[in-house]
Amino acid sequence: MQRIVLNLEKCTGCRVCEAICSLTKEGEFNPVKSRIRVVRTVERSILHNVPVYCLQCEEPHCMAVCPVGAITTSDEGIKTVDEVKCIGCKLCEIACPVGAITVNQEKAVAIKCNLCAEVGEPQCVKYCYSGALQLIDSEKVPAFLARVKTDKFLELERKGA
Amino acid sequence: MSRAGSILRVDLTEGRIEKEPTSKYARDYMGGGGIAAKLFWDSIPPEVSGLDPRNLLTFNTGPLTGTLLGTRCEVVAKSPLITNGPLVSAGLGGQFPAEMKFAGYDHIAITGKADGPVYLFINNDAVEIRDARHLWGLDTQETQKRIKEELRDPDIQIACIGPAGENLVVFSLILHDIQNAASQGGLGAVMGSKNLKAVAIRGTKGLKVANPEAFMAIWKEVWENYTKGKAAWVVKELNEVGLSWHYDLWEERNLLQWGYGPDALSTYPPHPVERDSKEDTLIGFTKKYSVGSIGCAFCPIQCQQNYDVPGIGSGGAACWTWINYRTNIKSFNVNLWWKALRKSNLYGLHTVEASNLIAWLMVLYEEGVITAEDTDGVPMEWASEEAVLTFIDKVSKGEGFGKNLANGVVHASNTLGKRNGLDYAPYERNYLLWAKYPEPYLMPGGLGAMQLVKTAAQFIWMQPPSDRHAGFQIAAERLGISMEKAEKLMEEHCADFAEKWTGNRRAWEPFVVVGKGKWFKAIESGVAVSDMTGHCDWRSDRVHHAGMKFNAPEAAAAVKASTGEAWTGEMVFNALGRKRLLEASYNLLCELKGEPTEFSEAYSRMWVEPFQSGYFQGQAFEYSEEVGAEYCAEWGCDPETGVPTRRELERLGMKDVIDELESEGLDLGSEEVEVIP
Numbered sequence: 001m002q003r004i005v006l007n008l009e010k011c012t013g014c015r016v017c018e019a020i021c022s023l024t025k026e027g028e029f030n031p032v033k034s035r036i037r038v039v040r041t042v043e044r045s046i047l048h049n050v051p052v053y054c055l056q057c058e059e060p061h062c063m064a065v066c067p068v069g070a071i072t073t074s075d076e077g078i079k080t081v082d083e084v085k086c087i088g089c090k091l092c093e094i095a096c097p098v099g100a101i102t103v104n105q106e107k108a109v110a111i112k113c114n115l116c117a118e119v120g121e122p123q124c125v126k127y128c129y130s131g132a133l134q135l136i137d138s139e140k141v142p143a144f145l146a147r148v149k150t151d152k153f154l155e156l157e158r159k160g161a
Numbered sequence: 162m163s164r165a166g167s168i169l170r171v172d173l174t175e176g177r178i179e180k181e182p183t184s185k186y187a188r189d190y191m192g193g194g195g196i197a198a199k200l201f202w203d204s205i206p207p208e209v210s211g212l213d214p215r216n217l218l219t220f221n222t223g224p225l226t227g228t229l230l231g232t233r234c235e236v237v238a239k240s241p242l243i244t245n246g247p248l249v250s251a252g253l254g255g256q257f258p259a260e261m262k263f264a265g266y267d268h269i270a271i272t273g274k275a276d277g278p279v280y281l282f283i284n285n286d287a288v289e290i291r292d293a294r295h296l297w298g299l300d301t302q303e304t305q306k307r308i309k310e311e312l313r314d315p316d317i318q319i320a321c322i323g324p325a326g327e328n329l330v331v332f333s334l335i336l337h338d339i340q341n342a343a344s345q346g347g348l349g350a351v352m353g354s355k356n357l358k359a360v361a362i363r364g365t366k367g368l369k370v371a372n373p374e375a376f377m378a379i380w381k382e383v384w385e386n387y388t389k390g391k392a393a394w395v396v397k398e399l400n401e402v403g404l405s406w407h408y409d410l411w412e413e414r415n416l417l418q419w420g421y422g423p424d425a426l427s428t429y430p431p432h433p434v435e436r437d438s439k440e441d442t443l444i445g446f447t448k449k450y451s452v453g454s455i456g457c458a459f460c461p462i463q464c465q466q467n468y469d470v471p472g473i474g475s476g477g478a479a480c481w482t483w484i485n486y487r488t489n490i491k492s493f494n495v496n497l498w499w500k501a502l503r504k505s506n507l508y509g510l511h512t513v514e515a516s517n518l519i520a521w522l523m524v525l526y527e528e529g530v531i532t533a534e535d536t537d538g539v540p541m542e543w544a545s546e547e548a549v550l551t552f553i554d555k556v557s558k559g560e561g562f563g564k565n566l567a568n569g570v571v572h573a574s575n576t577l578g579k580r581n582g583l584d585y586a587p588y589e590r591n592y593l594l595w596a597k598y599p600e601p602y603l604m605p606g607g608l609g610a611m612q613l614v615k616t617a618a619q620f621i622w623m624q625p626p627s628d629r630h631a632g633f634q635i636a637a638e639r640l641g642i643s644m645e646k647a648e649k650l651m652e653e654h655c656a657d658f659a660e661k662w663t664g665n666r667r668a669w670e671p672f673v674v675v676g677k678g679k680w681f682k683a684i685e686s687g688v689a690v691s692d693m694t695g696h697c698d699w700r701s702d703r704v705h706h707a708g709m710k711f712n713a714p715e716a717a718a719a720v721k722a723s724t725g726e727a728w729t730g731e732m733v734f735n736a737l738g739r740k741r742l743l744e745a746s747y748n749l750l751c752e753l754k755g756e757p758t759e760f761s762e763a764y765s766r767m768w769v770e771p772f773q774s775g776y777f778q779g780q781a782f783e784y785s786e787e788v789g790a791e792y793c794a795e796w797g798c799d800p801e802t803g804v805p806t807r808r809e810l811e812r813l814g815m816k817d818v819i820d821e822l823e824s825e826g827l828d829l830g831s832e833e834v835e836v837i838p
Binding site: 020 | 227315338365367369384388453458460462475
């Protein structure tokens with residue numbers, strides 16, 4: 001199984017991921033319907049970005065609260081919404097700890113990231129210019145993240161900070 | 162489809178809000194600045210001045226804005242800065258243009274004047290004119306923060322003015338987010354004259370794509386070019402450090418003026434430029450203080466920089482803001498530059514015009530034309546921090562001598578009682594030029610394109626862009642090749658572009674005349690097509706050394722895929738022709754009904770006399786009649802007068818324009834070519 005891993009330091013907040021996701025999934029450009037969203041905050045003229053997307057929880061709250069059992073786990077561990085079963089009740093929206101599942105108001109069904117299972121590879125990762133989003137084998141994620149943090153530490157040390 | 166569908170019309174005097182379909186203009190004028198020109202032609206009398214409530218303030222996206230291939234809008238109005246109020250167009254990026262589209266609007270056109278300070282809040286279909294008395298006087302950052310707070314939505318996108326726009330400074334700008342600005346031509350004052358503090362937008366509708374597969378295929382090609390293709394090194398450079406190193410190289414290669422005015426280059430410091438310290442380079446500043454790249458929605462390049470400087474403050478830099486308040490005021494002091502730029506962004510002041518006015522005052526002070534008494538006791542000495550910051554404060558707030566400068570160079574000269582001050586000012590119709598600057602001032606997306614064709618032709622010199630003279634060093638570094646190889650690579654890009662559009666591989670070279678008019682038209686087309694579609698002109702092929710590929714044929718393919726409308730490259734060129742000729746015709750009427758204008762003596766001298774020193778020492782921008790004539794003819798205008806011809810206007814189906822121009826007594830030439838027996 002693979003996971004999308006974020007290296008926040010690298011994200012420039014360009015939102016290409018939002019555009020490519022909604023184009024791939026919905027055939028339109030619409031951040032509201034994107035499965036990944038870049039939360040932008042400007043404080044003191046400094047921009048902060050945090051891309052938010054489904055982390056494929058081991059014990060998903062969305063799945064636990066779904067009254068119709070519309071959310072299931074695939075063989076690869078990807079949590080997927082069955083759009084026929086889904087009644088658009090929004091319980092999953094409330095339950096999700098990171099805000100990564102929302103309800104498409106037009107279709108009245110929950111939408112979330114499924115790692116672009118139908119296309120073969122997550123398009124947000126494919127078109128992430130800065131490399132902030134990466135697709136990593138689940139078992140290698142801890143080592144990957146440890147390296148990201150260590151690199152940052154070394155960089156700061158080199159700068160003499 | 163990727164058109165939002167509506168034009169939002171707001172009359173602030175009447176409090177009236179109306180919507181009309183975009184479709185009736187789309188076929189002939191495509192979008193963006195094209196449709197903007199038509200909105201003015203149809204409803205705003207040429208004699209309306211920039212600050213007249215009847216002036217129209219328009220935000221114009223294109224059919225690609227809000228997609229992966231477009232993120233910009235053009236803000237167009239009659240200029241309060243330029244004499245007789247021709248149309249000015251300033252590109253605005255960031256998140257605002259896409260949000261306009263998602264709310265359902267291709268264009269926003271605002272006329273009239275509110276009784277007191279207001280702001281416009283557009284929330285999808287709901288449009289509201291709201292009280293802004295509590296926001297009046299606030300700077301551009303605080304204004305946006307307060308609006309987001311009071312509307313309880315941090316995702317609202319806002320374009321606003323600061324104190325400079327409120328005080329009708331004719332070189333004030335409209336600012337969005339941290340540093341995205343519609344800067345040239347005084348658009349902030351237009352907004353201020355309407356008592357309009359801000360336009361706030363939230364949109365959640367999205368844009369359907371007619372042919373997602375076709376669009377995706379185009380995007381893949383663009384992506385390949387940006388990441389592995391010819392444009393890859395430039396994209397990487399812009400993404401990582403913006404134009405900071407690029408402009409360092411301009412300075413180091415003597416490509417910029419030192420001081421201001423027609424003789425500025427004669428005092429240029431010896432090559433290489435000596436700086437106080439390594440930290441005085443822009444790249445040094447960027448490496449030290451950048452907290453990240455920023456830019457426009459859905460563009461991977463993010464070509465701007467976000468800085469946080471301890472003791473001074475945070476903010477953003479983009480484009481020309483990197484080179485103002487520097488060599489033209491004889492300073493390499495990055496702290497001074499950053500303080501001045503930050504203040505300008507907060508007040509909403511255009512850094513190009515402001516820093517040129519400061520530099521002009523410094524020339525007058527040095528020449529003894531003015532004394533410290535004329536500037537409230539502050540000596541306008543070169544590189545003086547006190548002089549620069551006092552000017553910015555006083556002009557923006559409308560205090561003391563600042564009031565005299567708020568209307569631009571001509572008015573300032575009159576009110577200072579120093580008429581001969583104009584002898585030192587290279588101005589044209591009240592706006593100052595970037596002194597002697599070795600790049601054609603033909604900035605087709607902005608002031609240049611809005612010129613009469615004849616005037617634009619005068620802006621054409623036989624000079625390749627200075628980008629080439631500095632850019633190859635970046636190419637060498639990025640590609641890991643020698644400087645010689647990199648320079649050759651750059652020349653090949655220029656030659657390929659020249660061959661493609663002019664048929665002459667050598668048309669790009671400094672003193673080659675054949676094909677030069679066509680060369681300029683091609684570069685202008687890449688930019689103007691970007692302005693019409695909502696694509697960014699930095700991603701167009703005008704930056705010919707960069708390997709970008711966007712011009713009319715690429716625009717046609719992308720707009721066809723996204724809107725489902727049947728566009729071809731030829732149709733795009735025709736729409737562009739209509740835009741260009743309509744702007745030229747409209748501005749011609751503004752001139753005819755306005756006061757007589759001419760180039761200043763200093764301005765003319767600047768272009769005729771050879772460079773005294775620097776990279777181009779001994780060379781002069783000799784204006785070639787031949788080039789000007791070829792350029793005018795390319796646009797379907799009279800090669801001598803630059804007036805649009807009847808034949809071209811008829812070909813483009815612009816009968817009403819013919820009638821209007823002829824009723825003003827203009828000779829548009831005969832329909833048929835006379836056969837001489």
